[in-house]
Amino acid sequence: MTAQPPAPQAKAVQAKPRWRRYLRAGVLLLLIGGAVGLWRQRGAVLQWALTQGLQHTSLLSPKISGARFDFRQAELESLQFSLRTRNGAITAELEGIKADYDLRSARLNSIKMTKARLRFAYEAADKATGEQQASDEVLAWPVRQLNIDQLELEVETPWGKSRFAGRFDVDLQPGKPLLILLADAEQVIKAEVNPRFTNAKVAIQQSAGPEMMQLDLDRPAPTKLQSNLKADLQESMQWLKSNSLIPDQLRKTISTADFAAIQPNLAGVQMNLSAQSDDDLATIKGRAELTHKQTYLASAELALNTGKPQLAVDGHLDLQLGEFVGLIKPWLPETLNAWQFPVGQVMGSVRLNWQPKRPLNGEIYLNGYQLGILAGPVKADDAFIRFAIKDLVKLVMQLEIDAPNLQIGRETTLHNLQLKARLNNRDLSLDRFSMPVFGGLLSIDPGTLNIGQRPVKFTLDVKNLDLARLLDSLNYPQLSGTGRLAGKLPLRLALDSIELKDGKLNGTRPGVLRYQGPAADNENPAFSALRNLQYHSLQAKLNYQPDGHYRVGLRLEGKNPQVLSGHAVAFNLNLNGHLPDLLQRGILAGDFEKPILEQVKAAGGH
Numbered sequence: 001m002t003a004q005p006p007a008p009q010a011k012a013v014q015a016k017p018r019w020r021r022y023l024r025a026g027v028l029l030l031l032i033g034g035a036v037g038l039w040r041q042r043g044a045v046l047q048w049a050l051t052q053g054l055q056h057t058s059l060l061s062p063k064i065s066g067a068r069f070d071f072r073q074a075e076l077e078s079l080q081f082s083l084r085t086r087n088g089a090i091t092a093e094l095e096g097i098k099a100d101y102d103l104r105s106a107r108l109n110s111i112k113m114t115k116a117r118l119r120f121a122y123e124a125a126d127k128a129t130g131e132q133q134a135s136d137e138v139l140a141w142p143v144r145q146l147n148i149d150q151l152e153l154e155v156e157t158p159w160g161k162s163r164f165a166g167r168f169d170v171d172l173q174p175g176k177p178l179l180i181l182l183a184d185a186e187q188v189i190k191a192e193v194n195p196r197f198t199n200a201k202v203a204i205q206q207s208a209g210p211e212m213m214q215l216d217l218d219r220p221a222p223t224k225l226q227s228n229l230k231a232d233l234q235e236s237m238q239w240l241k242s243n244s245l246i247p248d249q250l251r252k253t254i255s256t257a258d259f260a261a262i263q264p265n266l267a268g269v270q271m272n273l274s275a276q277s278d279d280d281l282a283t284i285k286g287r288a289e290l291t292h293k294q295t296y297l298a299s300a301e302l303a304l305n306t307g308k309p310q311l312a313v314d315g316h317l318d319l320q321l322g323e324f325v326g327l328i329k330p331w332l333p334e335t336l337n338a339w340q341f342p343v344g345q346v347m348g349s350v351r352l353n354w355q356p357k358r359p360l361n362g363e364i365y366l367n368g369y370q371l372g373i374l375a376g377p378v379k380a381d382d383a384f385i386r387f388a389i390k391d392l393v394k395l396v397m398q399l400e401i402d403a404p405n406l407q408i409g410r411e412t413t414l415h416n417l418q419l420k421a422r423l424n425n426r427d428l429s430l431d432r433f434s435m436p437v438f439g440g441l442l443s444i445d446p447g448t449l450n451i452g453q454r455p456v457k458f459t460l461d462v463k464n465l466d467l468a469r470l471l472d473s474l475n476y477p478q479l480s481g482t483g484r485l486a487g488k489l490p491l492r493l494a495l496d497s498i499e500l501k502d503g504k505l506n507g508t509r510p511g512v513l514r515y516q517g518p519a520a521d522n523e524n525p526a527f528s529a530l531r532n533l534q535y536h537s538l539q540a541k542l543n544y545q546p547d548g549h550y551r552v553g554l555r556l557e558g559k560n561p562q563v564l565s566g567h568a569v570a571f572n573l574n575l576n577g578h579l580p581d582l583l584q585r586g587i588l589a590g591d592f593e594k595p596i597l598e599q600v601k602a603a604g605g606h
Contacts, residue, residue: 160248265326344371439466483511497546507538
């Protein structure tokens with residue numbers, strides 16, 4: 001039986017499904033081709049998509065170039081944008097950006113950059129332009145790791161520009177502290193913030209040196225804040241004076257401030273400053289302590305009211321005299337810079353109250369024990385000083401000095417110098433000033449002086465001065481004598497000069513004056529009488545000008561048994577000159593005796 005060929009209608013039914021399969025295959029191929037093309041152009045597509053997406057954010061004028069990505073990483077050759085914040089504008093130029101992510105968990109693991117330039121122009125919130133939020137924005141950190149090989153940061157502040165150029169790293173792992181690192185050729189700054197953002201630690205150290213500063217901040221409750229700062233004062237002050245992170249004007253202010261001059265004297269001095277507030281910084285209490293090689297120097301209790309504002313300081317100190325002088329050196333007169341303070345201990349207390357636009361008020365009490373002081377040819381041993389400022393505003397002060405031994409030069413030692421004085425504004429009251437010298441006593445009668453008037457005038461009282469010891473102190477081996485002197489020396493004291501006008505000294509008992517120098521062939525007979533003058537009257541009138549000119553009028557009455565048959569003689573000697581010239585000639589000749597005796601010989605007598 002022969003098979004019949006299929007009918008034409010059956011062939012048409014079979015052809016229709018085949019056409020559909022071809023159409024589907026074509027569409028699928030087009031989709032695959034489009035996907036392949038899209039994948040090959042994924043960088044350009046991503047760049048376009050990112051640019052469009054960033055246009056709808058708060059970033060201004062974003063620019064992207066060199067975008068590449070796959071299922072794990074994305075790369076950008078550069079990204080530029082600007083951002084307006086409540087406190088000013090930020091501009092950023094980022095290069096060599098590489099991001100690592102996990103698409104399945106929608107997590108951004110890390111971002112690395114070869115270079116980032118950031119500039120922030122700070123403005124106060126009421127001056128910044130642009131839209132502002134009703135409340136501060138809270139920024140969520142979107143990445144676990146951020147590494148910038150070279151960060152160039154510049155911040156414009158009200159005190160000048162703050163700059164940093166170096167490495168910048170951020171590490172934030174789930175459940176672990178946030179770690180921040182800034183490092184350049186000079187320093188390493190590390191910060192650590194706990195996951196709940198209630199504690200932060202900041203440490204600063206030299207790149208090739210020890211840690212110079214450590215700050216610990218803790219907020220155990222919403223309104224409670226605690227802090228502790230440990231610092232090496234010398235290194236920290238140098239960091240504040242020279243580091244570019246400190247704004248320019250502020251750095252200059254610190255460098256030129258008086259307290260900056262104490263930096264060389266702070267070697268090995270450590271500061272520990274702790275503070276706490278229980279009312280969201282409305283009031284702050286703290287304590288500062290200074291130590292030197294773990295030895296206590298000083299401490300202070302601090303109380304600050306930020307609402308008024310007002311600062312109260314209650315300090316105590318116990319340190320060596322040299323360390324104390326080093327800390328207050330910027331406020332001492334320049335004449336003290338050459339003084340030395342080899343031994344001694346200073347103890348005391350300081351209470352200060354500060355308010356804006358008001359004079360600093362407070363009290364200062366200091367006691368110095370077993371003090372040793374070298375001031376040129378003057379040396380003081382085992383001295384005691386009590387100094388008190390009872391009112392800083394009105395300048396009410398008290399000063400008491402006891403110096404058992406005061407050596408002047410090699411030959412002269414004074415004993416038991418005593419001074420007790422009070423200052424009330426410009427009125428200086430001398431309760432006691434006495435100084436045993438050459439077997440006698442120098443003193444100033446109790447009284448009140450106005451130190452606001454220049455020059456200051458007072459009279460030095462001379463009692464029972466031993467002439468023999470006075471001449472011995474002058475180191476004139478060929479000139480000696482006996483007797484006692486007393487008198488008054490009116491002084492006029494200015495800031496840089498002293499004047500003696502019409503001072504008078506008189507012999508209080510008969511004595512002898514001897515000159516044992518070589519005799520000359522034509523020696524003046526009157527001068528010959530000085531080789532063994534037994535005087536019964538000695539009167540001296542002394543004047544000294546601020547320019548160094550001196551004038552001494554000396555009258556001696558007596559006799560020399562070997563001269564003029566022992567008849568009575570009277571000398572009127574007038575010595576005058578310029579003291580610096582006299583001293584200069586004596587130094588050059590190695591003999592202080594000759595210049596004076598030359599004037600005595602020339603003066604003659606009758």
